[in-house]
Amino acid sequence: MFKIVALAIVLIFLFSGIAKAQVGIGIWPSEIEIEAPFLKTSFLEIHPFSLTEKNVSLMFEFQCKNCEKDVNFFGKKVGSFQYLLDVEVNPKNLEISSFKQEKIMVKISNPLFLKAIFKTEFFGKNISIPLYLLHFDKEKFNGRIIATTQGTKLAVSLSNKISINLIGINKLFFIISIAFFAIIIALIYREYVKKIYLKYS
């Protein structure tokens, strides 16, 4: 009973004029680690919430923090890869009503090839080459979802931390697969040559 009364007091306090004037927003989970399986799409749920009687409009975006990686050739930097991760936030804009919690879905696709842009300098000119790269084993990307208030004099943004472990092709499996294919092609070619030899002999 005491607990119920205590809770009621807290709620009265929260819903009173004290809470009305201020603006409170939050987010959970604020830290998350996800393993995105190879050739699969993973989903994350992010929950923004409001702690005041004012409705708050938020805009959501994904930001990758270590998607640009240096490319070295014999220890010398020759350029950089900028990975374009297939991460989508839905919805991108949302209005949170007073004392409500909403749900944002984050879609993380892990395709066979990762989109990337190779940036380098060639005779003083900056060159960008779009590429599709195979990725092996586990590649870790750090990013965040940023929720920013819209249409307000004060732009408040809440950010969480997302570690994405993209599971790629197993290196051993890849080598064995290539070896298998090479053997099969070699055998097919041998059979083909044999057939032609038998046909004309």
Place this chain on the structure above:
Amino acid sequence: MKWLYITTLLFLIFLFFNIETKAELPVINVSIKFVPYYYIIISDKLWEGIFYTNETGAYENVQYPLLSGSENNNAVWNYNRSSLNTEYWIFFGGNIAGDICHGATSHLCSKPGCIGPDNVQINISYAKWASSLTNSFDSPNIRDAVPFVIGFDNVHKVSVNTQPNTKIYLRYWLTIPPNTPALNYNTTYQIRIVPAGESCV
């Protein structure tokens, strides 16, 4: 040709089992017992925006025009006329520690978007701020004031490793350079909260 089919079949079985093994990986690796979250509450006066005023206005908590060449003009609610405390504060709550950063989106401009030949701007470094964990006439103090920057100030954060249930008090000052035309100058003030140790930019 029989052995060729057997080899291909074996390869496909190998491929199938490999993909199946990867699919067993957990999609979301979040502890059920501990869901990290945080929230902030912003004081109503801060949410309304920062308006600078002259000496009289600072005593009355009213905005009055500023004189060209005047130094360290107070924000309207730097000193509440009855308590002499600041009415600008941010409350940080949740179950993780966080860092709070802020900044401006542009210099103080007379035209929206800072564009147009007749746009006049005041460099944002003329605006200063100070933060404190205590609220009194002397704290936050102009002696600790730091100039504003465009974007988010990752060097001088408002608060570093902020523990849950902490209130951070702020005060703001603005110096008007000599020969500044009497116009309305605006920018967007922005605040960002990140998990402790993370970069704000």
